[in-house]
Amino acid sequence: QVQLVESGGGSVQAGGSLRLSCAASGYTYSSNCMGWFRQAPGKEREGVAAIYTRSDNTYYADSVKGRFTISRQGKSMMYLQMNSLEPEDTAIYYCAARDRYGGSWSQERTYNYWGQGTQVTVSS
DSSP, X not given: XXXXXXXXXXXXXXXXXXXXXXXXXXXXXTOOEEEEEEEOTTSOOEXXXXXXXXXXXXXXXXXXXXXXXXXXXXXXXXXXXXXXXXXXXXXXXXXXXXXXXXXXXXXXXXXXXXXXXXXXXXXX
């Protein structure tokens, strides 16, 4: 079993920056993909970014390309650097991981480990 815990959320002014962290514990050896999802009030959860642990290939939602950067340290720590934040980025951000292949990086149902979420609020 893998446990994930997010941290680093908060409130910032538009144009500001935040860095989210995700600490993974348990048996993480088999994890092949780690990612970030977010859910705004009244909206469905959507993929933000992901990183494949074998290739280090990264993927981003169109809405955050050029502003967000995903990175990792082994399989025990993952980060999401968020720059030039916009009010539309306001959401609960979730750390996620999966140990099986199939589907797009952004398909929520393919991830089998989830953190509790951390709130990000951006004011204009």
